[in-house]
Amino acid sequence: MKLRLDKYLADMGIGTRTEVKKAITKGQVRVNEETVKRPEIKIDTEKDHVFYQGQMVAYAEYEYYMLNKPAGVVSATEDKNDSTVLDLIDEKQRKDLFPVGRLDKDTEGLLLITNDGELAHQLLSPKKHVDKVYFARIDGKVTEEDVRRFAEGLEIGEEKPTLPAHLEILKSEEISEIRLTIREGKFHQVKRMFHAVEKEVIYLKRLQMGSLVLDPRLALGEYRELTGQELEALRDCSLLR
Numbered sequence: 001m002k003l004r005l006d007k008y009l010a011d012m013g014i015g016t017r018t019e020v021k022k023a024i025t026k027g028q029v030r031v032n033e034e035t036v037k038r039p040e041i042k043i044d045t046e047k048d049h050v051f052y053q054g055q056m057v058a059y060a061e062y063e064y065y066m067l068n069k070p071a072g073v074v075s076a077t078e079d080k081n082d083s084t085v086l087d088l089i090d091e092k093q094r095k096d097l098f099p100v101g102r103l104d105k106d107t108e109g110l111l112l113i114t115n116d117g118e119l120a121h122q123l124l125s126p127k128k129h130v131d132k133v134y135f136a137r138i139d140g141k142v143t144e145e146d147v148r149r150f151a152e153g154l155e156i157g158e159e160k161p162t163l164p165a166h167l168e169i170l171k172s173e174e175i176s177e178i179r180l181t182i183r184e185g186k187f188h189q190v191k192r193m194f195h196a197v198e199k200e201v202i203y204l205k206r207l208q209m210g211s212l213v214l215d216p217r218l219a220l221g222e223y224r225e226l227t228g229q230e231l232e233a234l235r236d237c238s239l240l241r
Contacts, residue, residue, distance in 0.1 A: 001046070001061065005029065006039035008050060012057050013095040028053050060093045064231055065113040066212065067099075070220040075102040075111065085111055088221055100124065101185055101209075109134075109206035110214040112234075113223070119235060123210060129163065129183040130237065133208035134190055135170075140199035142169050142176040149197060150180070156192040165193065175202070210237035 003011075009020040009029065021039040023029060029036055030051040031043065043050060045059040067085055069075070074082045077098050085099050086092070100112040100120045114120065123130050146167060153161035163183050171177040176199075180190060191201045207214050211233040218224065226234070 002042045002044055003059075004039065005031065005036060005041045005043050005050070008043045008045070008059060009052060009057060011095070012059060012093055014052055014057065023052065030054075058093070062116045063092060063094050063097060063114060064116065064226040065089055065092070065097075065223045066215060066218070066226055066230075067111045067113055067223040068214060068218040068220055069103050069108055069111045069206075071106045071108055073221075074105050075099045085113060089113055089223055103206060104188065104191075104204070107204045107206065108220060109204075110209055110212065111206070112209065112212060112226075123234070123237075124185065126184060130210045131181050131183055131208070132185065132206060134180045134182075135205045135207055136178050136180060136190060136194075136201050137203040138176040138178060138194055138199050139174075139202050140176065141174060142167070142172050142178055142199065144169075146197050146199075150193065154193050154196045156186070156189070156196050158186060162186070162189065162193060179207075210234055 005024060006017050006020045009015070010017045014020055015023065024039045025037050027035050027037055031041070032049055045061070050057045050059070067088060069085055073088065074084050076084045077086055078084060082105070086097055089097065094115045096115045097113050098115065100114060101124055103109065103111055122128060147169065150165045150167040153164050155161050165183070166181040168179040169176065170179060182189060186192070190204055194201050212230060215224065
């Protein structure tokens with residue numbers, strides 16, 4: 001792929017296009033063995049080597065990270081009051097990363113961070129019905145009647161009921177534990193579904209989105225790049241329906 005030099009460097013987070021252009025004209029950028037002072041020069045991302053202030057700047061068109069989101073961090077690209085999930089990705093090269101979908105501030109678990117807008121659209125499209133799997137602790141005894149009602153779809157104050165969801169009871173006590181699979185992503189959906197059966201979610205963690213399963217080796221706040229196999233499976237999953 002060929003790009004203007006200033007766009008190449010701006011994409012990799014060296015600075016704004018204006019800042020990058022100034023750096024180039026000041027002779028701070030080298031392409032291969034030659035100092036270049038023209039921001040408009042075209043770079044072959046597969047063949048050319050670009051250096052900024054002596055440091056090589058590798059180009060990444062897309063990045064894909066699996067994050068184990070901790071509570072207290074917001075699923076946003078920026079926030080005036082709270083830390084965001086992007087603040088946790090120290091090794092990112094791109095400056096245009098974003099979380100695919102949202103997890104509530106108090107919700108933990110799997111979150112995909114990328115700059116691949118097409119993949120994100122496919123995974124989040126209501127028409128695709130990509131499965132999302134959650135573990136939750138519930139204040140109240142979850143029953144087989146709840147399982148039946150979840151499977152039928154629940155009224156949660158939307159124009160239409162929720163799509164059928166698979167509720168699995170792991171422990172049915174005063175504080176119950178469940179595993180829930182839903183195929184849509186309405187605002188606060190899991191919490192609203194349990195509220196509809198007169199129970200409250202007191203802990204929520206996402207375990208899976210489509211084919212992508214949270215790596216159990218990732219501690220809260222940790223992340224890693226997706227493997228090629230995970231990415232291929234995720235793309236296949238997003239195109240199935």
